[in-house]
Amino acid sequence: MEASPIHGLPQDTLHQIFSYLPLHQILICRSVCKFFYQTLMSPPFLHLLSLRPPLRLIALRPSSHHHHHHNRHLSSRPFLPVFDPDQNHWIRFPLDFLPFRSPVAVASTLGLLYLWADSPDSSKSLVLCNPLTRQFRVLPPLGSAWSRHGTVLVGTAGRVLVLTELAALYFSGSGSWFKFSSNLASKPRSPILVSDSVFALCDVGTPWRSQWKLFSCTLAELVKSQGWNRLERHEWGDVFDILKRPRLVRASGNRILMVGGLKSSFSLNASCSTILILRLDLDTLEWDEAGRMPPDMFRCFQESSKFKVFGGGDRVCFSGRRVGKLAISTRSNAVTDPWVAWVSTPHIPFDFDY
Template sequence: MWSNLPFDLLSNIFSYLSPDSFARAKAVCRNWHTCTTTTVAPPLLRHPAWFIAWPIRHRGLSCYAQNPIDNNWHALSLDFMPSTVRPVAAIGGLVLLKFTNTTALHLAVCNPFTRQFRLLPPLNLARTNAAVGVVEIHSSYHQVYVAGGMSEAPGGGAIYQPTVEMYDSHHETWEIISSMPVEFAVRLTVWTPNESVYSKGMLYWITSARAYSIMGFQIGTKKWTELSVPMADRLEFAALVPRNGNLALVGGTYSGNVCTWELGDDDNWGIVEKVPSELGSRFPDWGTAKCVGINGAVCLYRDVGSGMIVRREILNKGRWEWRWIEGCCSIRRKNIQNFSIKGLLLHPNLFD
């Protein structure tokens, strides 16, 4: 009976499957494989995002993925990629990467589940230490923004580059779209990591130097603005995350309190929640904490083996919950040596 179902009905059923169940369905028979590869939209948003623990140094040619549905860790081989790349951010089911064997910024994208790897074309201007931001328009269309950085001066030496470039995945080209104040270019180059958050037409970066501050780029008007950070001089760590489509900030103080603030329409911050103390006590040192977030999930982590504090939206129930997730210490009875990671939250995409 199942082999004779119309493709449109099968397609609708398959779209509700979690990524791991979807992968198993593709392998059942030739008819199902054809249906999943020709008619089914990727089941991206009906299930929670997976946490990807990506080694900061290319260690053992593997990253590790935590499946939030069955609460298991899986090893994903990275032997199809060069060892000279480091993750920047997730874009849907893809990972944006930068090369570490060159001073000039050079980017690529990969899908760790389907083992796809693709170089992005070179930027119009060679830049070092530029800030990178991503905007996901929808599952098959994204833009990458590069701001600031340093370029070679005509007479030798280096200068700060007060321009913004944008990569459009539809046209697969880079375009210099605007200038920017030199002081913003300097701060983005010297004190800003690559993590960015897009909210309501603005692309935001937070400085890594205390006291923290936030720089925002209005994509429509090409204007720059600066925002203050709540408790900026007292936060031991701080990170930007999206929350219900708004800009939010997660930060922790030396006293061990970890809070989330949300930016209101009046550009004022309001505290919206705190990490439960029983979970926060599992982190002995908030100075080593890292944070990654997408709409629907926030994860506080340190390394691959120490465990994570995760806040997830319970889909279809309209509520959130905090949970402790054990770290990845072994897979199939094989011990995993602890190491530093860059955490990513993404929805596995078995098409790209």
Template sequence: MVERSVWYRLPEEVTERIFSYLPIASVLRCRCVCRSWNSLLNSRSFLELWGRVSPRDFFFLVYHNSQLVAAYSPSSGRWNNLPIFDRCSLDPGRVLLLASSGGLLCFRNRNSDYPTLIVCNPVTGTSRVLPEMLRVRYIDIVGMVADKASNSYRVLVTGTTEPTSNESITEVYDSRVEGWIHHGFSKLDFLQVWYEVHAIWQNGSFYCLATPVNTARGYRFICYNLERRQWLDLNVKMPSSDIRSPSLVVCGDKILLTGKIVVDYFIRSICIWELNWGNLKWVRVGEMPEDELTKIMSPYSVLLQCQGLNDLMCFSTHRGWQSIMYDLSERRWQWLPENDAYEKNHTVAMGRNSLIGLPYEPSLSAK
């Protein structure tokens, strides 16, 4: 057994290197041992080193209502019920989880004439109420991207000043300047959407599926180039007119579309398509096997949400205890263990925001 005094004789850079290989939960526990460790493990040099060499872990968050955020860890194979609201000093009945990036979560306040966004790091317990948006009062599209190199983030919001307005406004919050930047006005019809849309980030642009109010074309695959400050309709046709509960996810360098195929009011299949950038078409790359589909078979009204990170995709239904994971590289489906926080007979409201799935990578330094 190593003597306790050995730790005090080690050079600080050696101690930092040893601690940098610990998972995030162990680092948080070690901070409570003594003042010197707490100071060391909060230092800028350690946080930068830990960010480079620590074991990478992530969670699939499943957010069903205003009270609970469940998190599945693929590395441990277990569900965790994260005390996000307590850690960030948020009232769960007054906020709605919108986006996740770089260890940060973005929330919006509920039931207010003036929408307010809150960005928090549930690991460190830090949170920031963003300043009031310049012009937007009704949010239609929201997305978030973090830059680990500069330890900064940006939040995209597109919306209107009035619910009946046909002029959309795009604004971006940049944490480097701690303020909103007006990106412009637009009367493009595909920005007038039925309900709040969550955008994903890939290679310099935000992407989302929008259902415009004044068109019968159905889902539109649109993107916003952040540097050019430009919205585009990519004119990518949906692979089927029978798709319900579609989700866009990013896995590595791929943009994937998932959804259930509903025929005669029942789910006939759940498929995965990859966007072919060469011809801007969706190519089917996966389908849930019949044996697995029968376990999820239910009326078409069941909500389905998908999230992805690296080579893994997690599908969840509005039943909190039912989730299945798909490994893109191994082409393998795997049912996740039941989440004990949800009862099988638990009824969840079927509103648009009653089921949200987000990938989350914990961070000690994001703020």
């Protein structure tokens, strides 16, 4: 390599050449030699990458079973599996630059990743990192109960909210967490953050029969313990009763998605005929159907005891226990929009959640 003509090229020219490569090929080139690594890790090249259109990647985290198995055998080389739907390619982001044990990804925003990690004193801390530049920052520690039961929501201006029956809010640069009661009747299900408002499903039914309702609260109201607003309209009818195990997903614009199994009847243990995606316009408070899973695809999920729903914008993703595949719904703005075919994962053990 010392005599290679590539060493004679100007650095700007090298940066332009490499910038045309897909991200997964750039990561591979980093491992070719020290010269390539230094070139592709230089601040000017990273800045050039930041000017490209944003990549909409899907990051997965190991389930608790796979997480323990993974740490027992590969603890010295942790990685983050990421899928690029546009390139139909898996990427492994090494996390070995983090000086922590058992990092688990829980949230992301604008190319930054939030992970729970074990601090040296065995407490849990949220770590903010950029897997591309391999830089990180540690937020003040929280107790282990927060990491086990809390949902991490990331807002603007460096605000981070961890929500369970309690809530913890962190402002960038504040140096500490502000903890308070979430003031909900039960633990919120699949909370999401839209602008400065939190939306969550809450079970207001009985121990024998669930009854899900939609609640919202601004961050300012949450901090002041002013309570949540129950969103409902007479025109909505039985929108919350037709779905089994509903989950919320943030959509594009001022909209949210509610996803769950479409019940075949209103009986207590009714089976599901497919998975339905409903969309709520927060400006008009009107629901419409954004998509449903094709029957032949849903048959694979019928064999799974539990499935995960995640995503955002115009993509909703589904993974199922023991299914071994990932299903993606794209451009959920019309009932007839296509679903992406099953994504095979021969090199990523699909005991992953999110």
